[in-house]
Amino acid sequence: MKRRILYTLFTATLLLGSGCKPLFDIRKAMYDQPKYETLEATDFFGDRRSARPLIEGTVAQGQLRLDDHLYQGLEWIDGEQLQARTYPFEITMDDLKRGKERYEIFCSVCHGVSGYGDGIVVQRGFPPAPGYHSDHLRNMPPGYFYSVATNGYGKMKGYASQIPVEDRWRIAAYIQTLQRSQNATLEEYEAALRAQSSNDNHLDSTHDHH
Ligand code: HEC
Numbered sequence: 515m516k517r518r519i520l521y522t523l524f525t526a527t528l529l530l531g532s533g534c535k536p537l538f539d540i541r542k543a544m545y546d547q548p549k550y551e552t553l554e555a556t557d558f559f560g561d562r563r564s565a566r567p568l569i570e571g572t573v574a575q576g577q578l579r580l581d582d583h584l585y586q587g588l589e590w591i592d593g594e595q596l597q598a599r600t601y602p603f604e605i606t607m608d609d610l611k612r613g614k615e616r617y618e619i620f621c622s623v624c625h626g627v628s629g630y631g632d633g634i635v636v637q638r639g640f641p642p643a644p645g646y647h648s649d650h651l652r653n654m655p656p657g658y659f660y661s662v663a664t665n666g667y668g669k670m671k672g673y674a675s676q677i678p679v680e681d682r683w684r685i686a687a688y689i690q691t692l693q694r695s696q697n698a699t700l701e702e703y704e705a706a707l708r709a710q711s712s713n714d715n716h717l718d719s720t721h722d723h724h
Pocket of ligand 1: 622624644659
């Protein structure tokens, strides 16, 4: 009985309500148009998915990576594409400072701040990371360090998802700086000192003139 009253009331509201509707409701028309709801199945495609996967090779706007030197760490050398022996952009002192900072954040925990493979997690029992001061690694080109930082090596994971492209190059440059710092000849060291002091004198003399 109660049910019946409710039902009558309901139909009455519907009838009354519909009386006030405009003839054509544009919003409702859009709502009711034939369309797929999110992830709804379809018979139109063989795999029955209405949401289609990206076409292979799709590149989002602004994400085209044509520069193999910058992105892959590869350079054309004697008609072959090899690990880059040069940096894709000029490495300034600021780049080295940024490389040092990034290296110390991401790499030093295993490879050690000076690159001897004695980082803190290794000291606490993590499988040892190699030092950078072996002949094998000293002779590697910049593109090699970029590639290891990008893709990983053996047990070490890649850092492409955490460290942006340019910073990976800056880290490579800093590793090569660490290598030089631990393996310079006396002549190189003295030459560097001379270059530095003549640089300082030069700076002093420019100061005097102004
Ligand atoms: C969690 C520890 C860990 C971190 C962090 C780490 N590495 Fe490593 N790395 C290793 C280990 C372990 C190996 C040796 C892997 C193997 O031989 O299977 C290695 C190997 C290497 C090598 C040597 C490849 C060769 O030819 O011998 C380089 C270069 C290197 N890492 C660079 C980096 C750089 C650059 C970073 C920071 C972006 C980094 N690593 C961060 C553990 C680490």
